[in-house]
Amino acid sequence: MLGDSQTIAKPLSILYRGFLSSCNYACGYCPFAKHLETPAEHQRDAAALERFVQWVEARAAPTSVFFTPYGEALVRSRYQKAVQRLSRLPHLEKVVVQTNGSWGLDWLTGVNLQKLALWITFHPSETSIEKFVTRATLLLERGVRFSVGVVGIRENLEGIQNLRDQLPDSVYLWINAFDRRGRDYYTPDTLKRLIQIDPYFALNLERYPARGQDCHAGNSVISIDSYGIARRCHFIEMPIGNIYELEFEQQLKPKPCTRAVCDCHIGYVHLESLGLYDVFEGGILERIPKNWSIH
Template structure:
């Protein structure tokens, strides 16, 4: 069995105050941080003991995890487990990355996001350079806002060619054909993000070979379908894994629609689904091929 787990504990604090993020500059009280640490410790223990499953883990905290030692420790420890294929975390790369020298670069990877106005491009690029020196796989992303375009272009020019730069469509923003083409020059797969995917009734890997897990062990099909299908710690998740059609009308987040079977994105990102790296990157002749029949973002 191969299973991808998207883990999200109670942590919701972040050191950045991006205007497009609802969790900007949020501070978690000490008791919540203790609860988050305890939940993550329990989860990593479960991963270590569940050796009959080939596991991949993506940490998707609401806040910034790598400023907390327990997420760094979890990344390192899980990377060395032989039955863990990949361990990844979404991060703004604000924390130093030298600790990754203790991780296994064959399985540890980062999904990083550059936030102009929160950190200088030079500082962000220094962190990226250190990741490259350490041999850690990573992708870099930006939010496709007009005020970010010049920075995104400069970032692309400065990054090594083998580093994939992805672009997320800004929430609530409509892109005309010219704008879409401009961002697609930076990210050939931008078309998948620029318009939501009609997902209701569509077959999806979520709930079959990928699940979402909360800090208390609640297992859901994905982050966007709230109905539980079991719990990690009582074993009920095993019988719950099965093919199911999607129950939501649209899917407009990469960590969701990458699992929609009709899109075939698991093939596009084969070997790098969790860290968001296309299988054939850095081939530059890639063209955007996202579905056109769906509605534009309202």
């Protein structure tokens, strides 16, 4: 029902998390992506993705799409093609993908790179720093915009430092607090070093009180699943509607958060009181601080 979407005319950032739940990596700390999909399951994911891309194509208003799969999407040609199609839409502001960066580069020739951004996580058990940096350099040479991230495991401090030392300065390396354990997990010295590597690491150490706070999620940012069911974010289960239904846009409005805390970048970056739209201006979804390239 593509016609339904024509009633929507509001600028929107959409986090898409579909059926895909497999990965070419096998990180020990991964809570998902342990699934091997059957051909029928791949088909189901492909059909849902196609429906979503067609819906975005039919939209009239500025749209950003952020693929946040429970697995690795860009090793699948259907997601590569979806990114190619989306990136060429005049009203598409940006297409962003969370990825491990392990795929071949040929498909990038069909992408409008002006509109692509990647959130690439380095997984030390699955690839070497050298291979990863070589890949990052190739992406930079092609003009791809991306951030790189790691999980801040204490025992991996030297590896994180090595990665920072070997990546070009123009690439922002973010560190996620391990397992949301906060400051107590780190010694003061480790904390100091991690903040030297990622000047914004302290932002990720907090569990932000969210209940009652204003948040862009649910108004100008939504999360959707393969059925088009929209939630205000990945962390609040209660649906707010379905993008494939008429009048869906009427559900989008400012409203206070109903969750006690928000502790993941893809959520708290939208919490209005934190002012992070200014800090990450131009790179809110892909997690690149404003003017990072001049650091």
